[in-house]
Amino acid sequence: MxxxxxxxxxxxxxxxxxxGRHQGWVxxxxxxxxxxxxxxxxxxxxxxxxxxxxxxxxxxLSLGLAQLLNARFPGRNVVRWTLIVxxxxxxxxxxxxxxxxxxxxxxxxxxxxxxLGVLGGPVDWLGNDRTVMSAMIAVGxxxxxxxTTYVLLAGLATIPNDVHEAARVDGASPWRAYRSVTxxxxxxxxxxxxxxxxxxxxxxxxxxxxxxxxxxxxxxxTMITYMYKIAFRSGLRDVGLAAxxxxxxxxxILVAVAAYxxxxxxxxxxx
Amino acid sequence: xxxxHVARRRALTVAGVLLSVSVLAPYLxxxxxxxxxxxxxxxxPPRLFPVSWRVTNFLDVVSDPEFRAWLRSSLVxxxxxxxxxxxxxxxxxxxxxxxxxxGRAAFLFLVLVTQMFAPTTLVVGLYREFFxxxxxxxxxxxxxxxxxxxxxxxxxxxxxxxxxxxxxxEEAAAVDGCGRVRTLCSIVLPLARPALVTATIFAFxxxxxxxxxxxxxxxxxxxxxxxxxxxxxxxAYVQHWNHLFAASVIAIVPVVLLFALIERHLVTGxxxxxxK
Numbered sequence: 001m002x003x004x005x006x007x008x009x010x011x012x013x014x015x016x017x018x019x020g021r022h023q024g025w026v027x028x029x030x031x032x033x034x035x036x037x038x039x040x041x042x043x044x045x046x047x048x049x050x051x052x053x054x055x056x057x058x059x060x061l062s063l064g065l066a067q068l069l070n071a072r073f074p075g076r077n078v079v080r081w082t083l084i085v086x087x088x089x090x091x092x093x094x095x096x097x098x099x100x101x102x103x104x105x106x107x108x109x110x111x112x113x114x115x116l117g118v119l120g121g122p123v124d125w126l127g128n129d130r131t132v133m134s135a136m137i138a139v140g141x142x143x144x145x146x147x148t149t150y151v152l153l154a155g156l157a158t159i160p161n162d163v164h165e166a167a168r169v170d171g172a173s174p175w176r177a178y179r180s181v182t183x184x185x186x187x188x189x190x191x192x193x194x195x196x197x198x199x200x201x202x203x204x205x206x207x208x209x210x211x212x213x214x215x216x217x218x219x220x221x222t223m224i225t226y227m228y229k230i231a232f233r234s235g236l237r238d239v240g241l242a243a244x245x246x247x248x249x250x251x252x253i254l255v256a257v258a259a260y261x262x263x264x265x266x267x268x269x270x271x
Numbered sequence: 272x273x274x275x276h277v278a279r280r281r282a283l284t285v286a287g288v289l290l291s292v293s294v295l296a297p298y299l300x301x302x303x304x305x306x307x308x309x310x311x312x313x314x315x316p317p318r319l320f321p322v323s324w325r326v327t328n329f330l331d332v333v334s335d336p337e338f339r340a341w342l343r344s345s346l347v348x349x350x351x352x353x354x355x356x357x358x359x360x361x362x363x364x365x366x367x368x369x370x371x372x373x374g375r376a377a378f379l380f381l382v383l384v385t386q387m388f389a390p391t392t393l394v395v396g397l398y399r400e401f402f403x404x405x406x407x408x409x410x411x412x413x414x415x416x417x418x419x420x421x422x423x424x425x426x427x428x429x430x431x432x433x434x435x436x437x438x439x440x441e442e443a444a445a446v447d448g449c450g451r452v453r454t455l456c457s458i459v460l461p462l463a464r465p466a467l468v469t470a471t472i473f474a475f476x477x478x479x480x481x482x483x484x485x486x487x488x489x490x491x492x493x494x495x496x497x498x499x500x501x502x503x504x505x506x507a508y509v510q511h512w513n514h515l516f517a518a519s520v521i522a523i524v525p526v527v528l529l530f531a532l533i534e535r536h537l538v539t540g541x542x543x544x545x546x547k
Contacts, residue, residue, distance in 0.1 A: 007403075008396025065290065073283035081531055082291040085298055085523075088530035090480035092498050093519040096505065097301050100512055108300055111317040142297075147541070154538045196541070203389040205483050210502075224391055231395050232487060239395060246395045250388075257387045261380075 005250065012243035030244035037241075039218035039226065047202070047222040049133065054140040055197045058148050059190070065145065066152035067178075087146035095210035098139045102126050102211070126211055132220050136211045140201060147200075148193045155189025156182075188263075195260035199253060223249050305329070305516035312512050328517040338518055340493045341500030345522075347410055348485075348496055349478040352417035356425050356474040357467070359418070364429035365455060369438075379430075386423035386541075390416055390484045398487050408491045416488075417478040424477075425470040428536065432466035433459065469536040472529045479526060497522045 012030050015023045034040065069080055086094060101109050102125040110122035125135040159182065167177040208225045218226055227249060231242030300319070304312070305328055307321040332338050367375055390397060397416060398407070406412040436459060444454045460467065482498045489495045492503075501522065504515035 004393045004396035004400050006396075007400045008393055011396060011399045068283065068286055068290065071283050073280050073287060075284060075287060079287040079291045080534075082294050084530055084534055085294060085527055088476065088527045089298070089519075089523040090482065090498050090526075092480075092482045092502065093301075093523055094297070096502060096515060096519070097297055099505075100304065100516075101297060101300055105315055106313055106317045108317050108319060111315075115316060145294075150534070150538045151541075199387050200389075203391045205389075205391045227395065228483070231398070239399065243395045243399070246392065249392050253387060253392060257384055260387070261383070 008243050008246050008250070011239060012247045014240050016239040026240065030240045033241055034244045034248070039221075043218055043221050043223060043226045046133070046220060050137065050140070050208070050222050051198060051201050053137050054144060054201045055194060057137075057141045058144040058197060059194060061141065062145055062148035062152050062193070065149045066156055069149065069153055070156045083146045083149060085146075086143050091143060091204070091206040092210065094143055095139065095206045098135075099126065099211055099213075102135055127214060129219065132212060132215065136207055136220070139207050139211065140204065143207070144197055144201065148197060151193040151196070152186065152189050155186045158189075159185045191263040192260070195256060195263055199256050199260070202249075202253065202256070223252075301516045302520055305513055305520055307513050309511070309513065312510070325513070328513045329521070332514055332517045332521065335514075337492070337500065337503075341495055341497045344410070344489075344494055344500075345479055345496040345498070348413045348417060349475050351410070351414045352421065352478045353471055353474040355414065355418035356421050357471060360422055360425035360429055360470060361460075361467075364426045365433050365459065367426075368430045368433035382423045382426050385420070386427070388420075390420050390481070394483055394487055397484060401488060407488055408494060410494065412488050413481075413485055413496070416484050417474075417481055421474040421477045424473055424541065428470050428473075429463065429466050432463045436462050465536070469533040472533045473537065476526050476530060479522075 013025055013027060015026050015029070017023055065083075069076060069083070101107050104110065104122055104124045104127065107125075109125070110119070113119040114122060123131060125131050163181055163185070164177065167181045172180070202222075203224060204222075205224050205228065208220070208222050209228070212220045212225070218229065221229065223245065227242050227245035230236050230245060231239050303320055306324050306326060307328075308323060308325040311318070311321055311323075367379060401407050401409075401412040404412075440458055440462075441454050444458050449457070479496075480498060481496075485496050485499045489499060492500075497518070501515055501518040504511040504518065
């Protein structure tokens with residue numbers, strides 16, 4: 001675990017041939033070159049949009065879902081169980097599945113929307129610069145919902161029932177009770193869900209890799225797929241430069257981890 | 272009083288059914304596509320259900336020697352890495368649950384941090400590391416990587432469980448003349464079975480679903496695991512969506528079933544003390 005991180009830093013300080021041969025140390029040269037990359041501003045802004053939108057939408061939807069799945073109704077366990085499927089299925093399978101669903105000619109999404117008259121003609125969801133990011137974000141939200149909902153459900157389970165009853169006795173409307181009683185008590189679970197989602201979504205690779213596969217260049221890449229393309233796919237094949245991106249990514253995650261640990265106060269939780 | 276109550280339950284049930292349907296809908300498309308003959312993949316406008324149901328797609332996939340090779344790779348990698356995780360995590364978790372030692376907090380902290388790092392972030396470093404060790408394209412590299420990244424979850428979940436087992440039980444065993452190892456094997460481990468099952472299933476599924484490291488390290492087509500292998504059913508040159516999804520169904524059904532077994536313990540393990 002620690003060793004690959006060391007190798008990563010070391011690699012970021014050297015230059016490599018496209019076959020992977022070490023060609024001497026360049027100090028911070030790779031980082032300087034990274035700052036000069038034309039695609040960098042696009043990739044950074046893509047990453048910010050990717051992480052913020054997915055995490056925000058996921059949290060809002062999951063709050064609703066957790067509330068629903070916390071209530072008692074017949075078949076609740078079956079519904080909870082179905083929610084597991086996108087979580088357990090491998091991301092690459094789900095990503096490929098959505099490539100097919102979004103397909104311009106044969107995808108069921110265009111078929112359904114055109115059939116229902118919502119769209120006048122098919123949309124090239126994954127080929128059109130204006131729709132590809134939203135299409136990918138939708139999949140990102142879809143696969144993040146189960147975990148987030150489960151964390152919030154665990155949070156809801158810790159709230160004692162008498163609190164709700166007290167609010168009802170005091171005459172609070174359901175919405176008011178939710179806002180001033182449930183939400184504040186749910187804060188620890190929300191913070192954990194937010195922090196972990198930020199980390200997971202930032203690290204997410206298969207969705208962008210698969211859905212953005214057809215599009216050339218880096219116009220819709222996040223930091224992670226950008227790094228991967230530089231190292232292994234694009235004409236660059238520049239392991240040193242990719243390692244520099246990797247080190248930046250590690251640093252960003254460390255910041256998120258530090259924020260996470262502060263919020264959960266893990267030393268207390270342990271006792 | 273009873274009337275609004277019934278209405279509420281009914282509304283909740285409807286909402287629940289809608290949720291289930293929307294979550295499962297994409298996977299239903301997957302299953303139905305897996306059952307279509309080749310010709311029906313290219314119909315406009317697309318149809319949801321196959322006209323002629325071709326169940327033999329599943330047989331085609333299962334009898335495909337390439338699919339069998341991928342399946343074997345996935346089984347080898349997931350089983351071996353799970354075994355390593357259990358062998359390493361059990362003593363580590365037991366020791367940290369029962370003993371206070373200098374550096375214990377730092378150790379647990381490090382374990383927690385590793386959980387935040389998907390191999391994705393470090394994949395360039397991992398590639399260089401295995402390149403220098405000449406382990407690119409070997410099961411060893413993939414097994415070690417999966418084991419390393421799944422260790423954290425296993426240690427946390429086992430540690431929490433070991434800590435909840437009363438010490439008195441072990442002291443009683445010691446009075447009866449059991450040694451440390453015997454106590455661990457015949458008292459503690461049987462009690463910790465739920466946690467062991469959770470850790471095992473989690474480690475297995477995580478390795479089974481792993482994609483990026485396998486994509487990077489396993490360039491030899493025969494050694495690819497399922498996640499990487501099945502994507503070759505659909506490339507720029509061939510588009511066997513039905514085979515891709517038949518293989519996907521085979522790959523995810525057992526995983527979903529296993530996952531359902533450990534669902535309630537997952538949140539505890541993954542949030543590591545955050546939600547209590």
